[in-house]
Amino acid sequence: MSRIGKKAVELPSGVTASVSGQTIEVKGPKGTRHFTATDDVSLSVEGSSVSVTPRGLSKRARQQWGMARSMIANLVTGVTVGFKKELEIQGVGYRATMQGNTLKLALGYSHDVDFAVPAGVTITSPKNTEIVIEGIDQQLVGQVAANIREWRAPEPYKGKGIRYKGEYVFRKEGKKK
Known part of the structure; x- marks a missing residue:
């Protein structure tokens, strides 16, 4: 169980996220960034948070779970603080x-x-x-x-x-x- 992947990424005020397929696009005051996740995880936006869940119990799916969550958190940090x-x-x-x-x-x-x-x-x-x-x-x-x-x-x-x-x-x- 990924301790990092379990946590949802909170979106601060002024930041929006949209998911299309495996690509998430984050817009904020400093600009727009996007990240394409692998097929091992699924992305979803609920309210003001983004959550990542694995699509199976394979080792690769569990690795991608935490990594995808970290990448999305870095997108949010980049468009807000830089x-x-x-x-x-x-x-x-x-x-x-x-x-x-x-x-x-x-x-x-x-x-x-x-x-x-x-x-x-x-x-x-x-x-x-x-x-x-x-x-x-x-x-x-x-x-x-x-x-x-x-x-x-x-x-x-x-x-x-x-x-x-x-x-x-x-x-x-x-x-x-």
Whole structure:
């Protein structure tokens, strides 16, 4: 029995959900998102909540039950509050600036890195050592943050690079003489 799948997803005021076949569409103040569930589960909207039930007792049906419920909860969170990832840059001369729809990163290379902002995501740089990524799609926000971090991941000796805000980087001791 899925503990997550048993719980119904409550729809806050201003959010509507509609089911057509195996696809659920959630509309809210920040936008519209949809999710297509597998045939192992059935979706239903009762009043101001969405419930997911398995269509059998197979292992796959039970797995999809909890996963589908989590995906729908993330849709609701995305269209109401949205998702946000914060990155911080550490290193002498490392900085980020927004120029139009492009994030310019100075990361110690011989050239600046130009990162084109994909649709569905907004990137801001409140300070030249901070990057804030926001959007309604959790997967896209996380992927964009990972792609930016990939340009210069934090290294263990000096700690220089792009890291998630609050991320702990294990530091190593240098060579001994």
